[in-house]
Amino acid sequence: MLETLQNLGLGFQVALAPAVLWYGFIGCLVGTLVGVLPGVGPLAGISLLLPVTYGLDATSALVMLAGIYYGAMYGGSTTSILMRIPGEAASVMTCIDGYAMARKGRAGPALAIAAVGSYVAGTVSVIALMFLAPPLAAFALRFGPPEYFSLLLLGLLVLAYMNSGSMLKGLAMAALGLLLGMIGIDQMSGYFRFAYGVAELGDGIGVVPVAVGLFGLAEILLTAGQPNPPEVIRPRLRDLLPSRQEWREANMPIWRGTAIGFLIGIIPGSAHVISTFVSYAVERKVSKHPEEFGRGAVAGVAGPESANNAATSGAFVPMLALGVPGVPVAALLLAAMMVHGVTPGPLLIQQDPRLFWGFIASMYVGNVILLILNLPLVGLFVNLLRVPYPVMYPIILVCSILGVYAVNSSVVDVWIMLGTGVLGYVLRKLDFETAPIVLGLVLAPMMELSLRQALAMSAGHYAIFVTRPISVTLLAVGVVLVALALRPLVSRTLDWRSRLPAES
Amino acid sequence: MTVDRVAGVALVLIGLATLWESRAFPLGSLHRPGPAYMPVLLAGLLIVFGVAVFAMGARARTLREVGWPEWRHAVAIFAACAFAAWGLDRVGYRITMAVVVGFLLLVLERKGWVLGLGLTIVMAWGSFYVFDTLLRVPLPRGPFGL
Numbered sequence: 001m002l003e004t005l006q007n008l009g010l011g012f013q014v015a016l017a018p019a020v021l022w023y024g025f026i027g028c029l030v031g032t033l034v035g036v037l038p039g040v041g042p043l044a045g046i047s048l049l050l051p052v053t054y055g056l057d058a059t060s061a062l063v064m065l066a067g068i069y070y071g072a073m074y075g076g077s078t079t080s081i082l083m084r085i086p087g088e089a090a091s092v093m094t095c096i097d098g099y100a101m102a103r104k105g106r107a108g109p110a111l112a113i114a115a116v117g118s119y120v121a122g123t124v125s126v127i128a129l130m131f132l133a134p135p136l137a138a139f140a141l142r143f144g145p146p147e148y149f150s151l152l153l154l155g156l157l158v159l160a161y162m163n164s165g166s167m168l169k170g171l172a173m174a175a176l177g178l179l180l181g182m183i184g185i186d187q188m189s190g191y192f193r194f195a196y197g198v199a200e201l202g203d204g205i206g207v208v209p210v211a212v213g214l215f216g217l218a219e220i221l222l223t224a225g226q227p228n229p230p231e232v233i234r235p236r237l238r239d240l241l242p243s244r245q246e247w248r249e250a251n252m253p254i255w256r257g258t259a260i261g262f263l264i265g266i267i268p269g270s271a272h273v274i275s276t277f278v279s280y281a282v283e284r285k286v287s288k289h290p291e292e293f294g295r296g297a298v299a300g301v302a303g304p305e306s307a308n309n310a311a312t313s314g315a316f317v318p319m320l321a322l323g324v325p326g327v328p329v330a331a332l333l334l335a336a337m338m339v340h341g342v343t344p345g346p347l348l349i350q351q352d353p354r355l356f357w358g359f360i361a362s363m364y365v366g367n368v369i370l371l372i373l374n375l376p377l378v379g380l381f382v383n384l385l386r387v388p389y390p391v392m393y394p395i396i397l398v399c400s401i402l403g404v405y406a407v408n409s410s411v412v413d414v415w416i417m418l419g420t421g422v423l424g425y426v427l428r429k430l431d432f433e434t435a436p437i438v439l440g441l442v443l444a445p446m447m448e449l450s451l452r453q454a455l456a457m458s459a460g461h462y463a464i465f466v467t468r469p470i471s472v473t474l475l476a477v478g479v480v481l482v483a484l485a486l487r488p489l490v491s492r493t494l495d496w497r498s499r500l501p502a503e504s
Numbered sequence: 505m506t507v508d509r510v511a512g513v514a515l516v517l518i519g520l521a522t523l524w525e526s527r528a529f530p531l532g533s534l535h536r537p538g539p540a541y542m543p544v545l546l547a548g549l550l551i552v553f554g555v556a557v558f559a560m561g562a563r564a565r566t567l568r569e570v571g572w573p574e575w576r577h578a579v580a581i582f583a584a585c586a587f588a589a590w591g592l593d594r595v596g597y598r599i600t601m602a603v604v605v606g607f608l609l610l611v612l613e614r615k616g617w618v619l620g621l622g623l624t625i626v627m628a629w630g631s632f633y634v635f636d637t638l639l640r641v642p643l644p645r646g647p648f649g650l
Contacts, residue, residue, distance in 0.1 A: 034639075168560070172515055172553035179522060179546045186539035191529050193539055217585070225577020391615065391623070394608040397581070398601055398627050401588050406641045414589040418582065425578065429570050430507040448542040460534030 004130060011357030014059055015365045023060040024362055027067020028369045032377070034068065035075020042072035042088070044407065046332050050339075058340035059355050063362040065336055069329055070122065070366050073312055074374060077114045077305055082107060082384050083396050085216040085403075089207045089273045090308045092438050093280040095215045097293060097300030103230060104296045107382045108240035113250045113298060114305040115374040121258040121306035122367040125313035128262055129320075130360055139266075145453035146464050150474035152447045155274045157478040158281050159436055160485075167485040170436050173427075177437035180205050181444020188452055200412035209404045210441055213417040214434040216400050218424030220393045229389045240379050246298050253283050253303035260303075261310030272311035273442050277435070279307035313363065320348070320356065507570060508561025515554030522547035580612050596646025597636075602628040 014020060034045035045068050053061035073090070080091040081098035094114065101110040143151070160170030183194045184204030195201040223230060242250065257279040264275040283303040284293045293300050319330040334344050342352060349356045384392070404417045424434050458464035466472045522543055532538025584604045591600035605627045609620040636643040 166560075168553060168556055169511075172511075172550065172557060175546055175549045175553060176515075176518070179518070179543065179550065182543045182546065186529075189530075189539045191539040193529060193543070194525060221578040221581060222574065224581060225574030227573055390613040391609070391619070393581075394605050394613075395623070395627060397585065397608070398605060398631060401585065401592075401601075401604075402631055402635060402643075405592060405643075406635060409642055411589050411592050414585075414592065418585050418589060421585070422582065429572070430511050431565070432511065451542065452537045455534060455537055460536075462534075 007353060007357045008130065008361060010353065011359075011361030012364075014354050014358030015063065015361035020060050020063050020358070020362065021365065023056065023064040024067045024366050025369050025373075027064035028071040028366060028373055031068035031071020031073075032075040032078075032370070032373060033071075035072035036078050036381075042069045042076075042329050043332065045069075045072045046329060046336075050332070050336060053336065054339070058337065058342050058352075059358045061336060061340055062333065062355070062359055063366070065333055066359065066362065067366050067369070069333075070118075070309070070312065070370055071373075073308060074115065074118050074370055077118075077308075078111060078381055079399075081110045081114065081301070082381060083216065083392075083399075084219045085396060085400055086211045089211055089438055089442050090276050090311075092211055092215065092273075092435055093276045093304040094301055094308075096280075096435070097295075097297045099219075100294065100296035101298070101301065102385060105239060106246075106296065107385055108378050109242035109246050109298070110301050111378040111381060112240070112242055112375060113246065113254075113302050115371055115378070117250065117254045117257065117302045117306040118309040119367050119371040120254050121261060121308075121310035122313060122370070123364060124258050125262040125265075125310040126360065126363040126367070129313050129316060129363075142470065144468075145450040145457060146468050146471040147474070148450035149447060149454055150465055150471040150478075152274075152443045152450065154474045154478045155278065155443065156436070156439065157481050159277050159439055161281070161481040167482075169432055173432055173434065173436035174440040177440020177442075178444045178447065179440075180210070180437070181441045182448070187445065187449055198412060200408070200410050204445065205416055205441065206407060206413055207438065207442055208407050209413040209417040210420045211438050212400050212404055213420030214424035214427075214437060216396065217417060217421030218428060218434070220397060221421060221425040222428060223389065224393050240382060242298075249298040250302035253279075253299040254306045256282060256286075257303040257306030258310045261307030262313065264307075265311030265313065272308055273439070275307040275311040276304035277439050279303040316363075319344070320359070506561050506564040506566050508564035509558050510567060512554045512556075512558025512561055515557060516551050517554075519547040519550035519554060522550070577612070581608070584608055584612075593644050594646060596648060596650045597643040598628045598632050598650045599646060599648065601631065 015024070030049060031042070031045060034049075035042065046065050049068060050065070053064055056064070076086070076088055076091040077094045077098065079085045080094040081102050084095050084099040086092045086095050098110045098114070101107065156171070156174045160167045160174060181204065183201055185192055185202050192202065257275075260279045260282065261272070261275040264278060265272055280293075280300060280303055283297075283299040284290050287293065287297065287299055289297070316330065319334060337344050342348070342355060387395075400417065401414055404413045405411065407413060427434055454464055455462070464471075465475060526540040526543045526547065529540035529543075530538035531540045531544060584607050587607075588600050588604045591603070602624050605624045606620065609615045609623060610617070632643055635641040
């Protein structure tokens with residue numbers, strides 16, 4: 001403990017050096033601006049700006065790139081709240097209640113709560129990262145294909161169970177998303193599936209075009225032609241900050257989101273996406289007013305935003321402790337380390353303590369910079385709502401098309417966005433939620449791979465999922481959720497007396 | 505027909521179509537699942553969910569009760585987006601976006617010429633400058649270099 005604190009002191013000496021601080025600030029600023037542009041997420045932002053860091057020393061370069069990562073994660077939530085365009089899959093859940101809050105004139109509080117939630121989650125998870133990195137990373141390594149499959153299945157069941165509508169509809173949408181994820185080259189056999197000669201579909205259907213289509217475009221198709229278009233919102237200065245009641249409503253969701261995000265973020269894969277879905281689902285379940293979710297519930301913004309940022313730090317656990325990149329962004333940061341002559345892995349902490357602890361301390365500093373930077377920007381961003389909707393939506397459309405195109409420079413992605421936009425429009429008319437489709441799509445490749453690997457490991461015996469402790473525990477939780485979901489249906493069916501005519 | 509019943513039928517049809525298309529790939533065995541294994545599994549699930557949604561959907565809203573007052577606008581916006589997808593590589597980014605924004609603002613929303621043209625130019629040329637010139641994201645120029 002004492003040694004850790006001494007090391008952290010060394011880290012702060014490094015992180016608070018003026019040059020490192022300056023590059024951290026530049027990283028957060030550029031990241032926020034890049035994150036606001038739809039389609040240009042943290043991965044694209046870091047890729048674009050990686051060459052800029054070649055002239056810097058390793059610590060400054062890493063701090064700047066991590067700043068871009070945090071900034072872009074936060075910037076993505078801005079477009080989700082103001083325009084209902086998720087910059088990436090992790091912002092999908094913020095779209096739902098964040099945008100609803102914006103339409104009620106509470107965009108400022110939504111953005112402020114997202115900023116503060118991100119700050120709290122980021123800071124707390126860095127503390128946890130410091131003390132828990134080695135044991136947690138070792139635990140994460142105990143996840144083999146059966147455990148992954150069970151975890152992903154549980155993720156889908158949790159989301160469907162805590163859906164505002166029926167669990168059945170949620171599961172149907174998740175299955176549809178998983179099916180969309182089957183398009184493209186099969187990772188194990190190399191077969192080109194369901195692509196019908198379109199070479200661009202080889203890598204599968206991208207999450208960004210689907211998320212922008214289902215949320216952004218579908219919203220425009222539904223709203224633009226309404227007889228009464230959304231009113232222009234002129235936010236007043238006092239409306240920019242959350243009220244006392246809104247702070248109270250955000251308090252516990254921020255802490256719960258932090259815990260959920262950090263714990264799920266440690267597991268390699270698309271964990272930060274799953275954490276936002278799980279956090280949203282948990283908040284809806286524990287809320288005294290679940291009917292407010294989807295209509296501008298503060299907890300619906302605070303929870304997922306905190307989870308997203310906590311998972312960001314959680315994702316650094318395997319990267320720093322083991323040199324194993326859990327997410328694509330961590331892989332890019334590892335590549336940046338190697339470019340600067342640093343060998344990532346378990347020995348990094350001994351061989352280069354200044355860099356290791358400087359990076360950890362820069363996370364604290366980065367979170368503070370992000371908060372200082374973003375709270376004043378809330379007022380600036382909220383002014384976008386002063387633009388009347390008939391003028392605003394063509395601008396949003398251009399941003400959506402541009403952002404989707406820019407990811408792969410492919411018009412096929414634009415067509416996918418159009419297709420999923422129409423799908424989202426129809427599904428919302430039919431009272432189906434579209435978020436499970438995105439989660440299904442994100443999880444599909446990993447879920448299929450882990451199922452097939454697990455079956456190959458067990459010579460085709462499904463028993464492998466119930467003979468391994470972690471896997472069976474996860475599945476048991478899933479079974480309990482299904483049973484809880486079925487309980488009202490069963491009790492309604494059994495309660496035949498209530499349907500008998502009253503005796504006179 | 506209720507909305508849930510329509511959705512149930514659609515889910516079953518998607519499941520059946522997936523089963524049909526999956527014939528092109530080996531199913532494999534339990535020991536070594538092939539590329540069709542997961543799609544077939546999911547198609548089966550989708551059919552089961554579709555049947556269940558249909559069976560439990562008798563009390564949902566009817567299709568007639570769903571209002572579609574915005575459909576003309578939605579079709580026009582979709583057509584503008586489809587033009588953008590068609591035109592990006594063929595006529596270039598700036599011309600395509602200028603046509604899309606101009607159509608939406610001036611024709612569909614009937615905004616004034618000054619606002620409409622001003623915003624069209626700012627969006628088409630401004631976004632090109634930010635992405636292509638500053639961020640180095642290559643955007644299509646088309647045969648006219650625009």
